[in-house]
Amino acid sequence: MIMYRISIALSVVLMACLAPVLVVAGDPEAARPTVWTARQAVEFSLANSPDSQVALQRIEAARAIVDQVKAGYYPQIGLNAEYTQTNNPMYSFGNILNQGQFDAQSIDFNNPGRTDNLNLRAALQYRFYNGGRDQAGVEAAEAGVVVSELEQVAVQSRLGFEVVRTFHAIAQAMEMLDAHQASVKAIGASLVVARARFEAGDLLKADLLNIEVQESMARENLILAEHSLELSRKAFLHLLGLREGQVFIDSFQESEQMLPEERSYVNRPELKAIDGQIEAAEAELRVARGGLYPTVDGLAHYQIDGGLVLNGSGNSWMGGLRVNYPLFTGGKIEADIANAKAIIARLTSERKKLELTLDFEVKQAELACKQAEQRLHVTEKMSEQALESARLSRIRFKEGVILAADLMDIETRLTEAQVRQTVARTAIRVAVADLRRATGVPQF
Numbered sequence: 001m002i003m004y005r006i007s008i009a010l011s012v013v014l015m016a017c018l019a020p021v022l023v024v025a026g027d028p029e030a031a032r033p034t035v036w037t038a039r040q041a042v043e044f045s046l047a048n049s050p051d052s053q054v055a056l057q058r059i060e061a062a063r064a065i066v067d068q069v070k071a072g073y074y075p076q077i078g079l080n081a082e083y084t085q086t087n088n089p090m091y092s093f094g095n096i097l098n099q100g101q102f103d104a105q106s107i108d109f110n111n112p113g114r115t116d117n118l119n120l121r122a123a124l125q126y127r128f129y130n131g132g133r134d135q136a137g138v139e140a141a142e143a144g145v146v147v148s149e150l151e152q153v154a155v156q157s158r159l160g161f162e163v164v165r166t167f168h169a170i171a172q173a174m175e176m177l178d179a180h181q182a183s184v185k186a187i188g189a190s191l192v193v194a195r196a197r198f199e200a201g202d203l204l205k206a207d208l209l210n211i212e213v214q215e216s217m218a219r220e221n222l223i224l225a226e227h228s229l230e231l232s233r234k235a236f237l238h239l240l241g242l243r244e245g246q247v248f249i250d251s252f253q254e255s256e257q258m259l260p261e262e263r264s265y266v267n268r269p270e271l272k273a274i275d276g277q278i279e280a281a282e283a284e285l286r287v288a289r290g291g292l293y294p295t296v297d298g299l300a301h302y303q304i305d306g307g308l309v310l311n312g313s314g315n316s317w318m319g320g321l322r323v324n325y326p327l328f329t330g331g332k333i334e335a336d337i338a339n340a341k342a343i344i345a346r347l348t349s350e351r352k353k354l355e356l357t358l359d360f361e362v363k364q365a366e367l368a369c370k371q372a373e374q375r376l377h378v379t380e381k382m383s384e385q386a387l388e389s390a391r392l393s394r395i396r397f398k399e400g401v402i403l404a405a406d407l408m409d410i411e412t413r414l415t416e417a418q419v420r421q422t423v424a425r426t427a428i429r430v431a432v433a434d435l436r437r438a439t440g441v442p443q444f
Contacts (some may be wrong), residue, residue: 131293
């Protein structure tokens, strides 16, 4: 039987909202900037990252489920065509009756002969009542769409934070690379002075070797810094949904991200998503309870019969109501209800657990911001002091006032101070981004 279903879906608003995203996702290279800012990186990742695309397809699947469930609101219409030949007495007698060729005087009931029949049939069926299961099913499916949309928001929130964090990781790696390059350059300059003093007999061989060892260690740190920068760039491309390419960032073009005004988890999409899951589970409970009620269907069909053997034809119709009431189902309906209640209870407990987790994340992000601010204040002073100390020590070493070992200790402390300042500066930016994520605020 060929079944037809007519449905109307309003998708103009959806396509208007998704059109920019689909254009970018179709040709990511066309929208790829030469120099990345954090805002551009976040927007690009939300449009082109595989995680974002997977979440979008889940929304489309959830909307398709809504359309599937809404099919119960519409009548089922079918057309059927069938041609047969037979000499079976029962079927042949039925063909004779349907084609209006019955003649009691001439027919042999035991052997009515060979007959054929072309049957054309149109059928209509509509369910008037099923205990509210159709409506509850639609509500469950619509809640599933909301959950999918909120899950996409949650994915984008995590993705946006990871992009910002990786963006600042690149900036940190670049600053660390500069610090290690400066260290290599400074130790190299001191090594030139040390060799001159050694040639003049003013420096011990052990001191010269000590400076050469320090230079080798500084070069090793420089190699590690270069590797860290390259790894951060690869991670950045991965988050953007890109395989290869050069990464150049501009971390000074935009103002710093602001701290969120509201320090609460109530706007987190994960919390709203689990509320949607509870709503869907409650609708599924109503679906299960609908099995306790009868179903009422209206049905009608019209058929045309005709044959070449008898050269007859006949039309017929039938209409009526069908009522089904489940008296005993082996406990299936009761089990479905119990399962739905258990799912609601589990989701309610998971919501409480999620609230505790989200509240902890907010408090943890707040503490990280405070710690990063204090740490940055301390490291800025530390870096200034270490820089001035190194400047004075290089002059004194050149004059032969301090030992090479003392100079190397001071150079090492300078590099450490600069690295600590860079880490603290990055930490506060990441902490602010994490606090925005924890409070459900978009990165930009």
